[in-house]
Amino acid sequence: MAASRTYFWLLVVLLVLCFGAAARLEPQFQFMRLSDDRKHWVVDLHTDLNVKPLRLSRATGDFFNVALGDSRRMFANNFYVKADEYYHSGYYPSIFDDNAAFKTAHMAEDTGAVSTKNSGDEHGFLGPTRNWIDAFGRHFFPDRHTHLDAGGPQDDLSNSGDVREILPWLKLSSDLDPDNVQTYTVTAFWLRERMNNAPEAEAVLHDGLRNCPGSYDILFELGRVYDESYHEHGRARNVWEEAARQWKKTYPNLNPEEQKDSLLVMEQIATHLAKLEEDAGNLPKAIDWLQQAQKVSETPDVLQKDIDRVKYKLSLEFNPILKPLY
Amino acid sequence: MKNIFAVAGVVIKELYRRKDFYVLFIVTILICVVMASINIYNDAHIVRYLKEICLDLIWLCTLVIAVTTTARQIPAERENRTLLPLLAKPLTRVQLILGKFLGCWLACGLTLLCFYAFFGALSASREHQLPVANYFQAALLHWFMLGIIVAFALLGSLIFAAPSSNATICFVLIGGIMFVGRNLDRVALTLREPTRTIVYWLYFVIPHLEFYDMRDLVVHNWPTVPWLYFGLALLYAVFYMGVFLIGACLVFRRKAVN
DSSP states (O other): OHHHHHHHHHHHHHHHHHHHHHHHHGGGGGGEEEOTTSSSEEEOSSOOTTSEEOOOOTTTTOHHHHHHGGGHHHHHHHHHHHHHHHHTTTOOOOTTSOOGGGSSOHHHHTTTSSOOOOOSOSSOTTOSOOSHHHHHHGGGSOOSOOOGGGTGGGTOGGGGGGGGGGHHHHHHHHHHOTTOHHHHHHHHHHHHHTSOOHHHHHHHHHHHHHHSTTOHHHHHHHHHIIIIISOOHHHHHHHHHHHHHHHHHHGGGSOHHHHHHHHHHHHHHHHHHHHHHHHHTOHHHHHHHHHHHHHHOSOHHHHHHHHHHHHHHHHHHHSOOOOOOO | OHHHHHHHHHHHHHHHHSSHHHHHHHHHHHHHHHHHTOOSTTOTTOOHHHHHHHHHHHHHHHHHHHHHHHHTHHHHHHHTTOHHHHHHSSOOHHHHHHHHHHHHHHHHHHHHHHHHHHHHHHHHHHHSOOOHHHHHHHHHHHHHHHHHHHHHHHHHHHHSSSHHHHHHHHHHHHHHHHHHGGGHHHHHHTSOTTHHHHHHHHHHHSOOGGGGOOHHHHHTTOOOOOHHHHHHHHHHHHHHHHHHHHHHHHHHHTSOOO
């Protein structure tokens, strides 16, 4: 009894020491920042845009970094998957099921800016019933593949706003791992697309840019907010051009798999810019962007048709068709 | 039957005299209220995360109440030396076991009623709808599952030495069944003989508590479970309650009471 009491008091003392040390040290981290190459600490007594804030400060409300350390990324990923599970209204494979069709979150895939790694049958990952217990048990949990975006379990398209239910988990995920770009883009896409909440989407993306400066994914999504929601085409052009510049700068430093994934975003950036330029009447620029998109596209033939179409449109400006006199 | 209800009444009175339920209920309410007050992108219609947290807490709290209340029933009677005077009255050992079971099960039912009323009010306040049939199915299946657990914990209280060890074993087994029970046959396929056959048989022998977990259906507003399968699940629960109670009666018949 006496021994256990000693251990208990030792535990209490350790706990107090840990919290005391944390409370003593933590405010000092407000001035410490990690350098751009993330290799050494720098004391940030003035604003330097080349260094990234570590965000260990209580003042910024970032409790998770202090409490969880690097393990927060694991939890962040878990909550990201949880959001995708909500997107499927609970119909989601467990570790015992075939998850080949769920390698890339469908909620991210449906934004159109994420390359997919999914294969296999997303509808029947449960497979045929194995025995009577399995067959009977399937009546007590979701057993049909649906997307909240497409009406969910009720198959009612007027309920597509229910996709809002994924947002708490995405918010938690981005709080835990502020460096995950996809969380911001997915959150912003659904806020803009289904909630019609462009100001919140823009705020999320700006928050993302603060945490991941120069992210071409976030810049692309921000351009879509300006172009599709605010109809501010000039701002959209500026943001997308910056996204293209950032992609060109980042691409050589990515690993082969990341390079492959980034091609789809670049194609999207270039085609959106081409469309913008075409609508503005800048046809040579539009052709230029389409050709850039063609270089990174998996379907260059389709883009060639677009290039031919714009070239024909351009030729009409310089060589008007001669109309017959009679 | 009168004796059984008399014993059950005492158990229910014990529940509302103890503070366990009140503490757990208030903690659940506080956590849910705090979670509900979080502003998520200025959208007041987001509710499913709240429903899930609330249901998870309800499951946790009711499991704790069911196991701890049941596990201490017989050992407490023995410790307080009230078991012998109790059996000296015109009360058989079987009646005592059935009374204790009924009392614990009804107490769990009352607890569930309070928790689900709160859950219904919470979700209705956000969703502006109350799918009564879904909640009825979820609560009743939950209650019958607690019936299996109460019967099992009662049997455990006669086998294991202390209530604490009984409660721990109950929680481990319940957790195991809830997390792996549905896929135990698939786990068996990855094992070598004879473990494979043993685990495969275990899959058919254990009570599949996951049948009674309608949380995903309730949280995501799926339609009700077909009433035929709902009824069959209740019968399945009654069967296992019967098995564990018969086991408890058989063990208690040979047990020294002093």
